[in-house]
Amino acid sequence: MPESIRIAAIGDLHIRTTVPSAYVQQLIGIEDRADLLLVPGDITNGGRIQEVELAAELFRRIEIPIIGVLGNHDRRTMRRKYFVSVLEEAGVRMLDGEAWEYMGLGIAGVSGSGGGFWPDEPEDPVSNRAWQALAVRARREAARLDRALSTLATQRRLAMLHFSPTTSTLVGEPPVKYWLLGNSALGHIVEKHQVDMVIHGHSHIGSPVGETPGGVPVFNVAAGVTGGVSIHTIPLDPTLPISTSPLMLARV
DSSP states (O other), rough: OEEEEEEEEOOOOBBSSSOOOOHHHTTTTTGGTOOOEEESOOOBSSHHHHHHHHHHHTTTOOOOEEEEOTTTTGGOOOOOOOOOOOOOHHTEOOOOOEEEEEEEEEEEEEOOOOOBBBBSSOOOOOHHHHHHHHHHHHHHHHHHHHHHHHTTOOSEEEEEOOSSSSSTTTTTTTTGGGHHHHBBHHHHHHHHTSSEEEOOOTTTTTEEEEEEOOOOHHHHHHHHHHHHHHEEEEESSTSOOOOOOOOGOOOO
């Protein structure tokens, strides 16, 4: 059993007709610097089969376990079952309300949704009617995350989402957009389970490091925020704290 697990993470690749060469250079050979690769959604830009097949070509070249969730752009696909199967055949374990364990680390994954932040985070300037349009999905995704985390018996637990559970990693985005970028129901769930850290994407111009109101560390690993791959080291000894310093984010 290792003393720690190194996690590489990159979200929001938004693959269209090519994979940006900078990301390819960072990802090829990543197994020398990380034990796992997490991809929290928006792998593709439009959910097209050609896009996911291109992503699969890249992921096949990576020799460490890869775990992903779908993003809102991925969900545009008209052939979701096939879309997911292309990724899984390339070695990507896609989580959709499930959990997975690796060497003492448990990972629970859902896409999440927008919906807004209440009552212990800044009030959203969105109309009540618009919020209600997302409320059902927000509650459903939070419940699915709750169930997935409940299955984990590992000492270290990580939640991987596409949408944010806190406004703290959205700073830099226009506040009027916050309700589209995440919701506090997800934050309540990760605090309930006292997870060690949360990784998400979706917010392209937000902040790389934040935390929920209850102090759970949250990392926005959207490629536009971090510049590409970020590396996070999680000690498996639960008595050792996980730093929330921006220095944890290392451009590869």
